[in-house]
Amino acid sequence: MFNENILGELTVAAESNNVINSKYYTKYDVKRGLRNENGTGVLVGLTKIGNVHGYVMDNKENKIPVEGKLTYRGINLREIVDGFQSEKRFGFEEVCYLLLFGELPNKDKLVKFKHVLGECRTLPDGFTEDMILKFPSRNIMNKLQRSILAAYSFDDNPDAVSVKNILRQSIELIARFPTMIAYGYQAKAHYYNDKSLYLHSPKAELGTAENILYMIRPDNKYTKTEAEVLDLALVLHAEHGGGNNSAFATHVVSSTGTDTYSAIASAVGSLKGPKHGGANIKVINMMKEIKENIKDWEDNDEIKNYLLKIVKGQVFDKSGLIYGIGHAIYTLSDPRAVMLKKKALELAEEKDRINEFNLYKNVEETAIEIFEELRGNRNICANVDFYSGFVYEMLNIPCELYTPLFATARVPGWCAHRIEQVVSEPKIIRPAYKNINGNSKYINLSCR
Template identity: 70%
Template sequence: MAGKKDEAIIEKLAEDVKKNNLIDPEYYKLYNVKSGLRNENGTGVLVGLTQVGAVHGYLVDIGEKVPDEGMLIYRGIDLKDIVSGFQKEKRHGYEEVSYLLLFGKLPTNSELDEYKQLLGRSRTLPRSFTENMILKNPCKDIMNKLQRSILVSYSYDENPDDISVKNMLRQSIELIARFPTIIAYGYQAKSHYFDNKSLFIHSPRPDLGTAENILHMIRPDNKYTEKEAELLDLSLVIHAEHGGGNNSAFATHVVSSTGTDTYSAISTAVGALKGPKHGGANLKVLKMIDNIKENINSWGDRGEIKDYLMKILKKEAFDKTGLVYGMGHAVYTLSDPRAIHLKKKANELAQEKGRMEEFELYKSVEELTVELFKEIKGPDAVISANVDFYSGFVYDMLNIPHELYTPLFAAARISGWCAHRIEQVVSDKKIMRPAYKNVIGKREYIEIAKR
């Protein structure tokens, strides 16, 4: 840590840095630059092609964005049909979805069994990895631990830089299998060294799927119910992929276009997901709901809830950003299909756990935010709950520690990231190199004595 004198110097320099890096917003209009890679109507700028996934949330009619029901597509197949398919057969779906994303087709029974066995044999971390990388270097932030562990995995790979499809596929399968182990052990180390709790390092079981292994490894007694495993599996399925335009998938494409190794590309994706604007929003929802609980007298009083939500929107309450977290999305307008699936299961679990009053509070916040949005912006304005609105509540009911919420997102999305990486290397040989307009103009160098 810097001393007081150094802190004062850095604080003064920070003011210069802020002043000399702020670009006048008018320049974006002047040079027709799409800030955030978004068009003026809110649609994303088209920057690439993909077969991995697609996100549908609106139609475009003569340049105008027209709201539509949301759809999430994995390799051309509607997520709704995928979920319906494996749930109807009363089995877990994440491994099937992972196979679909990686290989571009639905597996047969024998192909799925073979893939599950591959993952099962790859879940154990390399020799000495747990001791040297995780236990000797514990971290308060599990996403940081995950990112560093991915980079260190390069050192344990005898052929890390080979970007042939066969080698990238082998690396992808190992990472998909090991992400749950890394985040579980990272959490156990954090719990022990920073929270003074007992240390539990449970070996992954090759006979268990991804969701079951996560619950098996993060819990001291290894115990979980089938309902819990089913719900966590669903959460992994709906988080596995979200098109090439989401920030972490796009980052994977950008870095992979340089020809770099798999570990560098995937660690970049984890770094992108770690940001609160991307993967950490469900924690914000939990904190907001806790704040609402503290400031209303009755969870069932919709009028009181609505009044407090108005204060949040007016930047008078909670974190004073004017945001109702978990509501709204960059693509989805009328609905987020992921939120629909989670809401249904959250209702079932809330009944089982005796937390229906709390579930009804979430529902009221969702419905009243939609009402307020129309009152403030007009009757045609649309907003809907996104996946983050219910996912934090679901994880809380599953007794999953808050520190693991975003890492669980990563453990699901790794399948999509690996699919996007392979697609980029196979399909587009050019390094991504967009243009930036320099707006500072020409300046003269001044000798140091004359400054």
């Protein structure tokens, strides 16, 4: 255990000696956050997997807002969703196939792929006891990351980077993520919250969404509607281009020639952050505080006054952020949020929570109005995180699983990006950092 006084002294040194004056970023034209001055992303690679479209550029390199569009392997996500939903079937496994192999499967190939996933869902012998139950974690993302790294030890050929081997590992991880997060949650609930321990074996005949609901609930019960909604959420989160933080982390780590488990674990670590996949929990916590402090949920003036306090850093986490509002690329709309908002309304009506849905809707509209008034930003929209947590909450999914569900949905996208990196780009990713510290002389210990 650290002595608090010593730790305090070390902290002062660590902070003061690592501050970089913002003028240097301007002086050396640093692309902070890998963003250009106009807010667009710095082009660092090419991909055939996903495309995020939220604006067009005019002749003067100004961003022109447009309605958001997301494609998987060139196919509009809206068309994919309409396709499998019109046939009243689940779509996540089909999307996994599309992302990994670059084409839609026919009926026979989809059946075989689902069978392979089903056969791989069970964790290796001893894994649950030795890697999950003996070392539970308060944070399921942390537990998932450690479980991925532990899977390396259960693989007879963990380091080979042939496409065949990476593909095998990818399919196993896609299949096992639901089991890993379900067992990780059960261990956390038992050891940290004193709840009964339920470990249900995954069922090979069930899809990803159904298995998740089956394994996290004590009675294994779920409705078809609940499974369909969760399946949609998984589809909407499965891929988001190579430039998002976790996919880029996958590219960076994969470019070193390392193993699949290390690359995917790094992506999970990235997604855990509140500025990325952890934002859905931030939204839920923010909305909880709003509910507690606003008396009339239909009073837009009261809502606006409280949101202004959030923006000014006076309440909630004092970051000045309205979580779930705004996106790096989408301007007029996030297509994922649009589809999830529609489903959230249907669920709210079914579960008699329409008042809460209306509050979310009012907060969304008022937040956009505030950013327009304060910053002149008319081109801002709700992102997928704004409604995803509310949907999970209505599905009675514990909040500890919100971000792990995001990871479970995104792992096929990560694996596709890893394969693309290994196949197409042999160079290690190595951007430049300019040292601005200047030269110093070594001082002998007795003279310091």
